[in-house]
Amino acid sequence: MTMQLEIGTNRLSIHGVDAFDLANTLTCGQAFRWWRVGNAYHGVVKGSLLVAEWRDESLHVEDHSVTKLCPDDFVGLVFDYFGLSDDHAQRERSLCKRDRIVAEAIRYAPGIRILRQDPWECLISFIISARNYIPSIMSTIVRLCERFGERVSSDEYEELFGTRRYAFPSASALSDGSVESIESCGASYRAKYIYGMAQLVTTGGADLDLISKQPYEEARESLMSLYGVGPKIAECVLLYSMGRYEAFPIDTWISRVMRFLYLGNPRASVREMHEFARQRFEDLAGFAQQYLFHWARTAKGAYLRTLEQNSR
DNA sequence: ATCCAGGCCATAA
DNA sequence: TTATGGCCTGGA
Numbered sequence: 001m002t003m004q005l006e007i008g009t010n011r012l013s014i015h016g017v018d019a020f021d022l023a024n025t026l027t028c029g030q031a032f033r034w035w036r037v038g039n040a041y042h043g044v045v046k047g048s049l050l051v052a053e054w055r056d057e058s059l060h061v062e063d064h065s066v067t068k069l070c071p072d073d074f075v076g077l078v079f080d081y082f083g084l085s086d087d088h089a090q091r092e093r094s095l096c097k098r099d100r101i102v103a104e105a106i107r108y109a110p111g112i113r114i115l116r117q118d119p120w121e122c123l124i125s126f127i128i129s130a131r132n133y134i135p136s137i138m139s140t141i142v143r144l145c146e147r148f149g150e151r152v153s154s155d156e157y158e159e160l161f162g163t164r165r166y167a168f169p170s171a172s173a174l175s176d177g178s179v180e181s182i183e184s185c186g187a188s189y190r191a192k193y194i195y196g197m198a199q200l201v202t203t204g205g206a207d208l209d210l211i212s213k214q215p216y217e218e219a220r221e222s223l224m225s226l227y228g229v230g231p232k233i234a235e236c237v238l239l240y241s242m243g244r245y246e247a248f249p250i251d252t253w254i255s256r257v258m259r260f261l262y263l264g265n266p267r268a269s270v271r272e273m274h275e276f277a278r279q280r281f282e283d284l285a286g287f288a289q290q291y292l293f294h295w296a297r298t299a300k301g302a303y304l305r306t307l308e309q310n311s312r
Numbered sequence: 313a314t315c316c317a318g319g320c321c322a323t324a325a
Numbered sequence: 326t327t328a329t330g331g332c333c334t335g336g337a
Contacts, residue, residue: 029318130319136335137318189332193320230320251318269327293318315337325328 003084007071010063012078019089021111022054025082028294030240031115032125032138033168037161044145045081046118047167048074049152059084064157083113095284095291101261102281102288105295112290115240119208120201121168122241123223126233127193140186141168147185148173174198193228200226212242219244231270239286248277248285253296256304266311 006013026034026041034043040053048069051062061078063069069077079085092110096103124144129137148169158164174182175198183191200206211222219242223234232249239247250258250273258273259266262280281288296304 126318127320131317131332132319132334133317133336135337139335186335188334190320228320232319236318249318253318271326297318313337316334317336319332321330321332323329325326 005075007075010068010074012061012074014059014061014078014084015057017059017084019092019111020054020059020082020084020113021109022052022059024109024111024294025113025115026052028112028290029134029297030236030290031117032129032134032141033121042161042165044152044165044167046077047150047152048077049154049157049165050078064154065152066154068154081116083116086113088113091284091287095281095288098282098284099280099288101257102291105291108295108299109291112287112294114245114286114290116243117241118168119212119237119241120171123208123229123233123237124168124174124194124197126236126240127190127197127228128187129236130190130233136186142166143185144169144174144182144187147181148177171198171201175202190228196227216244216246220247239289245286246278246283248274248281248289250274251293253293253304254289256308257292257296257300260304260307260311266308 002016004015006015022041026043027036031043033045034041039055040051042049042051044050047065049064051064053060059082063074068074088111092106096106125137125141128140145166145168149166151164152167153163153165174194177195179191179195182194187194197206201208206226211219214222216238219238220231220234223229223237224231232251235247235249238244239249248254250270255270255273258276259268262276263272265272277285277288
């Protein structure tokens with residue numbers, strides 16, 4: 001199937017996108033800056049305010065930013081962010097052949113893509129996500145953006161939807177704040193990590209662009225050397241913002257799936273889980289993780305919790 | 313109401 | 326190298 005583009009004024013329609021579920025892709029826990037409004041999703045992506053909707057078998061995206069992108073940049077942003085040039089159907093087929101549990105997860109909810117997010121926003125967002133609910137994560141990020149970010153919504157958008165949107169704050173904007181001001185946005189004990197990170201990145205003590213070019217293991221170590229960043233967050237950054245699809249972030253849900261459905265060992269170590277995932281899923285581990293994560297939380301949530309209870 | 317969450321750090325063995 | 330407690334507080 002070939003894609004067809006239709007480009008209008010600050011709007012774009014893409015027909016013939018295969019293996020793409022917009023709703024699940026935006027709400028499956030990889031990004032925290034999308035809101036459902038009617039049948040559409042409103043989100044801030046790298047300083048642009050986008051309104052995305054899946055309608056008539058096509059993806060429609062509008063640019064509602066104050067400063068709108070030129071058509072080329074707009075198309076580029078959308079293709080890059082959603083990974084539209086990738087043959088995702090082929091990935092799904094390949095994963096289905098490799099593993100029958102992942103095959104079930106894909107059958108349950110196909111078309112989940114890995115978004116290509118901004119590394120800085122991704123890093124801070126997943127620091128905030130530690131021991132936190134998704135709604136809390138989102139509201140903390142909103143408050144950070146309101147306090148430290150720049151306005152991104154156009155006059156027309158604000159009039160139409162009655163709300164103002166802000167871009168994710170830069171490192172230097174956050175470093176101009178303080179631990180206390182970040183804490184009061186709801187970041188809690190994570191505020192010191194965030195403020196420290198903002199200072200480090202602003203002064204050049206950490207270079208995410210450089211890290212993104214390092215070999216996988218080296219990049220992972222570089223990220224984990226940052227105060228407040230452990231294996232889970234490092235791998236989320238690698239997967240969701242650096243296109244490292246071999247990454248396999250292990251949170252409590254993936255841990256349950258691995259311990260009870262794959263390894264049959266309630267006390268399996270994170271190391272064992274990583275080893276297994278690397279051998280089984282190889283270069284597509286990140287996609288396997290995303291499908292398993294969504295399936296575990298929604299379709300298998302109660303079941304996995306029961307297994308966990310019974311193993312105690 | 314309580315109760316605990318999509319980890320990380322420090323400390324201890 | 327692996328195990329444990331503490332962090333803190335907005336939501337369910």
